[in-house]
Amino acid sequence: MMSQTEQLKPCAKPKGSVDLWLDAAFDLLIEGGVEAVKVMPLAKRLGLTRTGFYHHFDGREALLEALIARWEAKNTGNLVTQTQAYSETITEAMLNLQDCWLDTGLFDAKLDHAIRNWARHDVQLQPRVDAADATRKAAIQAMFERFGYPAEDAQIRTMAILYTQVGYISMEVTEDTKLRVARIPAYIKLFAGHAPTERELARFRARHGMRP
Incomplete structure (x- = not known):
């Protein structure tokens, strides 16, 4: 049985994987060119947060x-x-x-x-x-x-x-x-x-x- 502390502890939001972010970035690159490869559109497409992106990459240049x-x-x-x-x-x-x-x-x-x-x-x-x-x-x-x-x-x-x-x-x-x-x-x-x-x-x- 979970303790009260465990019950109140917020669930960690999924961060995805490096490959997941890269696959989505490739899709954006093919669809709209490099200018389309940006953090927020990626996060929105994957249903993840910017925090998830920065867990794997230092920034957009690192992704590119x-x-x-x-x-x-x-x-x-x-x-x-x-x-x-x-x-x-x-x-x-x-x-x-x-x-x-x-x-x-x-x-x-x-x-x-x-x-x-x-x-x-x-x-x-x-x-x-x-x-x-x-x-x-x-x-x-x-x-x-x-x-x-x-x-x-x-x-x-x-x-x-x-x-x-x-x-x-x-x-x-x-x-x-x-x-x-x-x-x-x-x-x-x-x-x-x-x-x-x-x-x-x-x-x-x-x-x-x-x-x-």
Whole structure:
């Protein structure tokens, strides 16, 4: 049985978690740009208090830094990991990379678009976007070179891949997933000079929950 003191003690208000605040901040960033990412709108959206926010972050700038760091780890970090994933052929390696364009858990295109828009008006952020692009380019080029492509050839193929994907993102292309998957063999043949085998495609489709 609770004592009278325990009964009168006010309940601590929920503060949420770091991930909860960051997820909501990402939503605001994507919906309205960086100017929309403010403490009170975040708190209102989550049904929490400003105190809950300051339990996790020193202020808005700390939140923005956390957003950028998470973007770097997710989009760039996962892309690099995919280029280094086990593969026996360049086409299998390319399919590993294609996972990024189909799985938002690996690479969030809307977030990438929002970060790039933000960087256009933030001289401190733009160098970090440039660094991320350089890291992505180096990783994809190294993937090609691992399979014997000359450095200059690998670089050109890398730029074609990345610029195509940036075009998808900046133009906000909406494409049926099945249609995009159906086009992937042609894309890979275009970028790598070889088409994936049916066995490689079957494994690729299976991990994305699609039937052969």
